[in-house]
Amino acid sequence: MPEQLTLDSIRVDFPAAPQHVPKDRIVDLNFAMGNVPNDLIDPYEPFEWLAGPEIPRLLYNIPNQSGLGAVTGSSAGNWVVTHYEDIDRVYTDNAHFSNKGAAEFQRLIGETFRSIPLGVDPPEHSKYRMFLVPYFSPARISRDLEPRIREVVVEMIESFAQKGEVDVAWDFGRVYPVRIFMGLMGFPPAMFEQFLDWEWDIRHSGSLEKMQAALRGVLEFLRRFMAEKEKNPDEFLTSSIVNGHIQGQKLTEEEKIGIVWFLWLGGLDTVAATISQMFRRMALQPEIQRQLRFHPELTNGAVEEFLRTQPILSSSRSAVKDFEWHGVQIKAGEGFSCLNPAGNFDSARFAEPRVFDPARTGNRHFTFVGGVHACLGAHLARRELRVLLDEWFARIPEFRVKPGADTAVFPGLLSIRNLPLVWEPAG
Numbered sequence: 288m289p290e291q292l293t294l295d296s297i298r299v300d301f302p303a304a305p306q307h308v309p310k311d312r313i314v315d316l317n318f319a320m321g322n323v324p325n326d327l328i329d330p331y332e333p334f335e336w337l338a339g340p341e342i343p344r345l346l347y348n349i350p351n352q353s354g355l356g357a358v359t360g361s362s363a364g365n366w367v368v369t370h371y372e373d374i375d376r377v378y379t380d381n382a383h384f385s386n387k388g389a390a391e392f393q394r395l396i397g398e399t400f401r402s403i404p405l406g407v408d409p410p411e412h413s414k415y416r417m418f419l420v421p422y423f424s425p426a427r428i429s430r431d432l433e434p435r436i437r438e439v440v441v442e443m444i445e446s447f448a449q450k451g452e453v454d455v456a457w458d459f460g461r462v463y464p465v466r467i468f469m470g471l472m473g474f475p476p477a478m479f480e481q482f483l484d485w486e487w488d489i490r491h492s493g494s495l496e497k498m499q500a501a502l503r504g505v506l507e508f509l510r511r512f513m514a515e516k517e518k519n520p521d522e523f524l525t526s527s528i529v530n531g532h533i534q535g536q537k538l539t540e541e542e543k544i545g546i547v548w549f550l551w552l553g554g555l556d557t558v559a560a561t562i563s564q565m566f567r568r569m570a571l572q573p574e575i576q577r578q579l580r581f582h583p584e585l586t587n588g589a590v591e592e593f594l595r596t597q598p599i600l601s602s603s604r605s606a607v608k609d610f611e612w613h614g615v616q617i618k619a620g621e622g623f624s625c626l627n628p629a630g631n632f633d634s635a636r637f638a639e640p641r642v643f644d645p646a647r648t649g650n651r652h653f654t655f656v657g658g659v660h661a662c663l664g665a666h667l668a669r670r671e672l673r674v675l676l677d678e679w680f681a682r683i684p685e686f687r688v689k690p691g692a693d694t695a696v697f698p699g700l701l702s703i704r705n706l707p708l709v710w711e712p713a714g
């Protein structure tokens with residue numbers, strides 16, 4: 288991250304930028320893409336500046352040297368939007384912005400199926416969304432999943448409550464939501480470590496060979512598992528997908544793998560990263576713990592504030608056609624990156640955006656984005672976080688970071704690998 292954030296400190300020369308991109312909009316924002324760690328209590332703090340009045344409404348970031356960009360060697364930059372109103376437009380204006388082809392890591396091994404529903408545009412998107420929504424509705428979660436969520440969380444917390452110590456990132460946050468997700472899909476628990484290894488290699492290794500090997504491994508496993516569920520259906524979600532119907536038709540092989548694969552990718556470590564960052568914040572700012580412990584009625588609002596202040600993902604779209612926006616020419620096919628952390632701290636939308644306020648009303652943040660692709664797992668994620676806070680405060684007294692532990696965190700999905708917490712055990 289530049290020492291002092293000013294527009295001049297992030298402006299760069301990029302002769303390869305298309306001619307119509309104004310030179311004064313070209314910047315290096317790779318520090319804001321979640322790949323550079325910091326040790327701030329609120330690790331997303333630097334993003335507030337990006338939503339401020341000094342920042343032009345459209346920036347153009349030079350090629351990203353991380354994630355998929357690094358392995359594909361993409362030489363194109365992309366537009367970046369950082370203000371609430373503009374991010375909202377990108378997510379909701381389907382006539383100008385597309386999500387076609389999103390999250391298609393599978394292309395790296397020559398697979399041609401789509402990531403469904405994320406990589407499908409409306410109107411086609413709605414048939415997949417309508418098919419999946421009932422499995423993720425609040426009523427379904429209350430009926431089918433909440434008892435299991437509570438059971439897992441209580442069992443795990445009770446296993447360490449009397450020890451006075453846990454690595455909340457590695458031994459708890461990494462494990463708890465994945466156990467729930469695997470149960471939802473009906474995946475065998477024995478695959479737990481293998482799934483996390485594959486997922487890490489695909490999203491974070493930055494190595495083409497590792498990504499390809501992991502993709503081959505996971506897709507081969509999923510196809511075998513799906514074939515087994517077609518022969519021997521059960522009550523879990525993978526079985527409902529592979530034996531399901533959309534508009535009276537059985538799903539095609541491409542649709543089945545596209546859906547199961549994308550759920551696998553989206554459901555594994557998103558809640559885990561959120562949990563680690565939530566506990567880090569509470570450990571470094573104990574007044575939040577006290578507030579929630581003594582005011583359980585604030586739990587739902589607190590979960591929303593943790594989500595708003597820790598938007599682990601930023602999202603991309605591409606322009607569907609040529610058009611002009613904020614006085615700048617946009618060409619069809621150009622990429623857009625929406626910096627959700629900046630939008631969530633835009634003072635034009637949120638009063639005192641830096642303040643963690645569980646009583647905040649109208650908290651319409653972008654952590655689950657907005658528009659048709661709003662996170663399908665949002666109700667599930669919220670429920671997992673609420674149950675966790677309830678059961679944690681019922682069993683664990685005030686906690687802090689273990690002295691000497693490294694608290695540096697990536698403000699994004701990479702998050703923090705280890706976070707040892709300590710407390711005085713009761714009795």
Ligand code: HEM
Pocket residue numbers: 389404405406416468549550553554555557558561599600602603654655656659660661662663664665667668
């Ligand atoms: C705190 C946890 C989570 C966060 C922060 C999160 C974030 C997101 C974001 C930002 C998107 C939109 C991406 C885009 O438009 O480019 C998304 C979409 C999606 N998420 Fe999540 N997610 C979380 C948990 C989950 C879980 C647990 C599941 C599944 C079990 C899930 C399944 C999905 C699906 C299927 C979509 C695509 C929706 C569509 O295209 O219609 N997410 N999520």
